[in-house]
Amino acid sequence: MxxxxxxxxxxxxxxxxxxxxxxxxxxxxxxxxxxxxxxxxxxxxxxxxxxxxxxxxxxxxxxxxxxxxxxxxxTPLKPEDVEELFQMRAALEGLAARHAAVKCTEMHLHELEIMAGRMDRAADDAQLWLRHHDEFHDYMCSIPGRARLLAEIRRIRASVHPYLLLYNRVYDRPEMEGAEHRALIDALRTKNGTLAERAVSHHIDTAAVSVIAFLRQRNGTKVAGL
Amino acid sequence: MxxxxxxxxxxxxxxxxxxxxxxxxxxxxxxxxxxxxxxxxxxxxxxxxxxxxxxxxxxxxxxxxxxxxxxxxxTPLKPEDVEELFQMRAALEGLAARHAAVKCTEMHLHELEIMAGRMDRAADDAQLWLRHHDEFHDYMCSIPGRARLLAEIRRIRASVHPYLLLYNRVYDRPEMEGAEHRALIDALRTKNGTLAERAVSHHIDTAAVSVIAFLRQRNGTKVAGL
DNA sequence: GCCACCATGTTTGGATCCAATTATCCATTT
DNA sequence: AAATGGATAATTGGATCCAAACATGGTGGC
The missing domain is CATH 1.10.10.10 (Winged helix-like DNA-binding domain superfamily/Winged helix DNA-binding domain)
Incomplete structure (x- = not known):
């Protein structure tokens, strides 16, 4: 930090x-x-x-x-640890989105559209998709210009990253479709902070569901590895 | 951590x-x-x-x-830094309260009542009040049993602590009345996670207003010191 | 076969030392 | 008086070494 x-x-x-x-x-x-x-x-x-x-x-x-x-x-993470981190991330990224909705310009929105396009184009490559996904969320959360908030969000995202990589590797697809990110851009475009916060929190909560279920299933079957 | x-x-x-x-x-x-x-x-x-x-x-x-x-x-903090930290805290303590509302027992609520009483009794001693206040929030946020969330909330609270101390020292009163904490207990008692989250976030946002205004005024007048 | 104990090897925490970098002070110049 | 440059002192980053703690493997007793 x-x-x-x-x-x-x-x-x-x-x-x-x-x-x-x-x-x-x-x-x-x-x-x-x-x-x-x-x-x-x-x-x-x-x-x-x-x-x-x-x-x-x-x-x-x-x-x-x-x-x-x-x-x-x-640090080993159990499924419930990952869940906790996702929830913290949802709370903090929701906060970032609230401020981003108020502050964002057409330029920001345009840049986010470009990034969403990149994610779409990488839909067949889950690892590349995840990288573009990270960039999208980083950029969006950097709009409010709150360094501590951004740093904390990034820290949390880094913590769960290995598990997203694993998910993507096993399923060879990302845990969330690209269209969802366009919905986030639309929410920002409304300039309504509360709406944007809800959209982002929900987005992250939704992504968490698949990943946590995957981790729980994996722990249940006692598969060796990460 | x-x-x-x-x-x-x-x-x-x-x-x-x-x-x-x-x-x-x-x-x-x-x-x-x-x-x-x-x-x-x-x-x-x-x-x-x-x-x-x-x-x-x-x-x-x-x-x-x-x-x-x-x-x-x-680390020197400007008023807007303190504001950012308060907002992060509101988001995370709101999340903690959401889960606490679901998980808390009569014992938890009773303990929180005792702690609120302690705060009331320390109303004439702002430094003591702040200590009891910290204990109250610590206890409330520990109810969900999420170690990472609690640790992060405590970290943020520690960061702004010197500024709360300063506020209390200058005004010789806490930045928030004790009755507000009873409202938090009541919110937890409803077992409604969304309501508890809103109550806690609002509580922290309200506290932030006085503190930030104080810091801004202080920076404006260029008073030497912390 | 299992468990306890011991010896040995490896790793850890941190003390000490050294070279590099920065801060401070003083003299000189403008 | 203010700015600049050089010397000196203080601090920093990290390499190395040492003692303590832990991990591992072997042996003996039950």
């Missing part, structure tokens, strides 16, 4: 943070996996201390869980 | 984290103040590394802002 970035030459800590975060968010390290600082340090050619600091940051963000004297693990 | 606590023997990092956090949240260090790790290390009789790690955690939580090569400062 540091707002000071753009450091052309990345510090060792940021390198480590980025490396570990990208692995987790990209689903490459399953929940529960232990992260050994000396291994990361060796891969990156740095010492352990900046890796440790990166793990402190990632712990504060919820992506890893540091256990005293026993090291850090990738 | 580490859920693993209860460490009987606190690590050096936790000591440092607690020490710095308590100073900031208690309003003892104004926004913008530089935090020098070696000074904290000396006070606590530890080395600089755990203090640095504590600062990474506090940065991730938004209480401090680490600047590359220039050290950490207590």
């Amino acid at each position: 540091s707002f000071i970035d753009g450091d052309a030459q990345q510090s060792a800590q940021q390198q480590a943070y980025r490396y570990i975060r990208d692995q987790i968010v990209g689903g490459a390290i399953p929940g529960g996996t232990k992260i050994v600082p000396s291994e990361i340090a060796e891969v990156l050619g740095i010492s352990r201390m900046p890796v440790r600091e990166a793990l402190v940051q990632l712990d504060a963000e919820g992506l890893v869980t540091n256990r005293p004297n026993r090291g850090a693990i990738v | 580490s859920f693993i606590d209860g460490d009987a023997q606190q690590s050096a990092q936790q000591q440092a984290y607690r020490y710095i956090r308590d100073q900031i949240v208690g309003g003892a260090i104004p926004g913008g103040t530089k935090i020098v790790p070696s000074e904290i290390a000396e006070v606590l009789g530890i080395s600089r590394m755990p203090v640095r790690e504590a600062l990474v955690q506090l940065d991730a939580e938004g209480l401090v802002t680490n600047r590359p090569n220039r050290g950490a400062i207590v």
